[in-house]
Every structure is written in C-alpha cells, then in structure tokens.
Amino acid sequence: MSDTTETIRDAERIYRAWDEALGRKDLDAALSLYAPAIVLESPLVRHLLGREDGIVRGRDDLRQFVDKVFKTQ
Numbered sequence: 001m002s003d004t005t006e007t008i009r010d011a012e013r014i015y016r017a018w019d020e021a022l023g024r025k026d027l028d029a030a031l032s033l034y035a036p037a038i039v040l041e042s043p044l045v046r047h048l049l050g051r052e053d054g055i056v057r058g059r060d061d062l063r064q065f066v067d068k069v070f071k072t073q
Contacts, residue, residue, distance in 0.1 A: 025070045031059055038062050048072065 014033055021030035034040075039057050046054040048068040056065045 022070065022073060025073075027063065027067055027070065030066050030070075031063060034059060034062060040065070044069070 017033055018030060020026075021033070036059050037057075038059060039055065040062065041053075041055045043054055045051055045056055045065055049056075049065060056062050
C-alpha cells in the first residue's frame with residue numbers, strides 16, 4: 001500500500017469516526033480523535049465561544065468548544 005493510499009484511508013477513517021461521534025453527540029469519542037496538545041483555529045470558535053482570537057488550545061479547551069458544536073447541531 002502506498003503512503004498516499006494509507007493517508008487517504010486514515011483521513012476517511014477519522015472523517016467517519018467524527019461523523020459518528022457527532023451523530024451520537026459522543027463528546028469523548030470526538031475528543032479522542034485529537035492530540036492532547038491540540039491547537040485549533042476557526043471562526044466558529046469566535047462565534048460559539050465569544051473569543052477574539054478564535055483559537056482553542058488543549059483537550060480541555062476543545063471539550064468546551066465541541067460541546068457547543070454538538071449542542072448547535
């Protein structure tokens with residue numbers, strides 16, 4: 001299997017796992033897809049959490065953000 005094929009399979013697996021976690025509103029399953037030192041920047045962070053910088057740092061911070069995402073879906 002080529003590196004490209006493996007990368008595509010990994011991306012598809014993560015996409016499906018995220019979609020399943022969202023469908024079940026399973027916060028722990030969603031968070032398990034991220035590294036503990038996650039840094040995520042999104043305009044949605046600014047909107048949902050009311051932050052100026054639009055950045056979440058670490059899983060604890062990410063938990064608050066993903067919880068809001070799940071509640072708005």
